[in-house]
Amino acid sequence: MKLRIEPVFLKGNCYLPASKSLSHRALIIAMLSRGINQLRGILDCDDTQATLQVIEALGGHYHWQEDQLFLDSRQIHLESARTLEVNASGSTLRFMLPILQTVGGVHRYHMHPSLARRTLAAYEPYFEMSRQQERLWVDGRLKAGEIMIEASQSSQFVSGMLFALPLLDAPSRLVLQGECVSVPYYEMTYQLLKEAGVSLTRQDARTFLIDPSNYHFHDGMLEGDWSAAAFIEAANFLGMSIDILNRPTSLLQGDREIVRLLQQIRQGSCQMDVRDVPDLVPALALAMALTPGHFELNHAARLKDKESNRLESVAHELNAMGAKITVAPDGLSIEGVDHLHGAQVDAHQDHRIAMMLSIAACLAQGETILNGAECVAKSWPQYFTVFRQLGGKCDEC
Incomplete structure (x- = not known):
């Protein structure tokens, strides 16, 4: 135009x-809470629609009622044989990728060219990734233990691991490496996970201790x-x-x-x-x-x-x-x-x-x-x- x-x-x-950052995180938490949740004031934009598309492809169902979103995640299965459309949303891709690899297997993504050129290097030590233009294949299973994540490229990689590690069957220790950037964004994730009942603590400014946890969606107007x-x-x-x-x-x-x-x-x-x-x-x-x-x-x-x-x-x-x-x-x-x-x-x-x-x-x-x-x-x-x-x-x- x-x-x-x-x-x-x-x-x-x-x-x-509504805050795009808060909206993405609320959608992820509602998805992982495995219930029917009402989300008030969620931002409806291209990026949040990308997250909703992935949730739907994984078995979730949703509908809008004015500015309220009702999300049913009871039938969510993190294993998916479908190609997941993430469009141009870096948050959708970088948050969902480690979450889906908690169950292992190959997951396929299709994205806008502007996202295809953005880095995923922080995840390379943990997953096998293959790109072909706007397509991405990810294989490997995220395992509990000590996870070292490069924090100088984007806070989204830190948030992605914070979302994923509570889904594993044993405690994990997440250690941030390099110069930490966009710190308020992963601090936001940390705070929202605490409100969702996830068991995690800070050992120091660069280290998170994370226990296996069930997610519980906490309703609130964004x-x-x-x-x-x-x-x-x-x-x-x-x-x-x-x-x-x-x-x-x-x-x-x-x-x-x-x-x-x-x-x-x-x-x-x-x-x-x-x-x-x-x-x-x-x-x-x-x-x-x-x-x-x-x-x-x-x-x-x-x-x-x-x-x-x-x-x-x-x-x-x-x-x-x-x-x-x-x-x-x-x-x-x-x-x-x-x-x-x-x-x-x-x-x-x-x-x-x-x-x-x-x-x-x-x-x-x-x-x-x-x-x-x-x-x-x-x-x-x-x-x-x-x-x-x-x-x-x-x-x-």
Whole structure:
């Protein structure tokens, strides 16, 4: 979808979508609880639909009733001869893969090309994996004991093992290796597993002790998504006036840091470590691009392994609009400018790039043509509906 976006002042009230991270985890826990569970406020987007597709392929059944999802997981069988469709959802693939290998055997996956190029290296010591373009075959059985998992590539590998190890028949010790990144995300998994009755403790910051456990789904309304809120917060930082009516209040989501980090940018030139908040980089980069001073976003090299090479995407597209951004080996270097101009830009099939560019277009001088805007469906399908309700001027072209 190609949109023509005109500069405009966004104002009004909006509701955030439910947290995508919390929604994925709630679905996995409900699946493993082996019962009929009611999930309130689950995000319905491309990524959560991928998780639901896998659950259905494994024998689960679900139906929607307004914003409530009813999931029957009593007939779940982790052995599956079917090819499991995970689309472009890294969370779905990286969470499900070790869970399914607790029963061993070969599991087959089919995925979007953007996911096929993303790494699974942290799982290679434990499973045999073979790729052919968008297809993946995984063999091997996860066994209880000491599991060493590389934590420098993605927190999703840590969360995947945290989900899987309680399903085994003996205690396990999960040890994190390398530089830990996106720590709040696996801390979220740890907290939700505790609430679900899983027996696990921390030996230290890098070591989890996990006993065989039964899952028990804990019902609760899911809160709004701080990763999505980042773009609203950035818009307000740059002069817009938008009130979020369902602002998240818990401490589960690490991306709540957007508020503090924008305050830091307001103070002028700074260096920022984003290893734990990689999804905030597009919103932060836009805020920095239009603030006087020199800014650096560091410890962000793994953003090259997102839906797009997110460092290159941010720099290339904002530079096309007049920003001064350089891709560094470990992140981005940004010189603030006083304005952006309209341009033809591309979302690179990356939902967070599309949202960043839509806000940038509102602030630019002259109209902007945004190609690939439909990718927002990955995490916020109603984004451009909300955008228009806030006064955004965009039409398909």
